Amino acid sequence: xxxxxxxxxxxxxxxxTDVSGKTIEGPVPFxxxxxxxxxxxxxxxEGPYIGHVMExxxxxxxxxRVTAFDADDTSTDNAMLRYNILKxxxxxxxxxxxxIDPEKGDIVTVVSPAMLDRETLDSPKYEL
Numbered sequence: 001x002x003x004x005x006x007x008x009x010x011x012x013x014x015x016x017t018d019v020s021g022k023t024i025e026g027p028v029p030f031x032x033x034x035x036x037x038x039x040x041x042x043x044x045x046e047g048p049y050i051g052h053v054m055e056x057x058x059x060x061x062x063x064x065r066v067t068a069f070d071a072d073d074t075s076t077d078n079a080m081l082r083y084n085i086l087k088x089x090x091x092x093x094x095x096x097x098x099x100i101d102p103e104k105g106d107i108v109t110v111v112s113p114a115m116l117d118r119e120t121l122d123s124p125k126y127e128l
Contacts, residue, residue, distance in 0.1 A: 004034040005071050036073035042081050044068050051107060055118040059109055063098060066105040087127040097124060 015026030044066065051064030072078035082102045088095060099110045107126075109116060 002034050003039075004036045004073065005040065007034065009033050036076050036078050038072055038078040040071040040078075042068040042070040053109060053116065055116045056113045057109055057116055058113055059111065061109045063107045063109065066100070066107065068105070085126055089125045089127075090121075093121065097121075098126070 010032040012030040012032065013027040014030055015028070016024045018024055045068065049064060049066050053061055053063045066083065068081050068083075070079040070081060083100045083105045084102060085098065085100050085107075088097060093115050094111050097109065097111050097115070098107050100107050115121070
């Protein structure tokens with residue numbers, strides 16, 4: 001089975017022979033490039049991630065950055081990653097306390113500073 005992540009190119013030496021086996025031309029090198037297939041799932045580089053933010057932090061404060069890796073060919077769309085928050089637990093005082101930049105993986109606050117209160121919100125958990 002061909003796997004571009006294991007071997008990306010093959011080089012062949014080809015010659016032309018007559019029926020008696022005498023070389024007529026060659027050898028000539030041929031390169032075969034294996035085209036990437038989207039066959040690798042992205043993986044987070046580390047984890048679990050734990051971010052910290054001071055209570056009362058201004059809207060737009062960066063909490064942390066998450067990073068993932070995809071072994072597919074980076075020159076194709078197969079390795080493009082987009083980050084998205086799927087779930088926040090608990091979903092109070094707002095179901096959308098934070099935003100993740102879909103390309104960079106930066107997680108920032110999107111609520112008013114008054115909503116970032118340690119006494120009412122201890123440690124929300126997010127599924128990405």
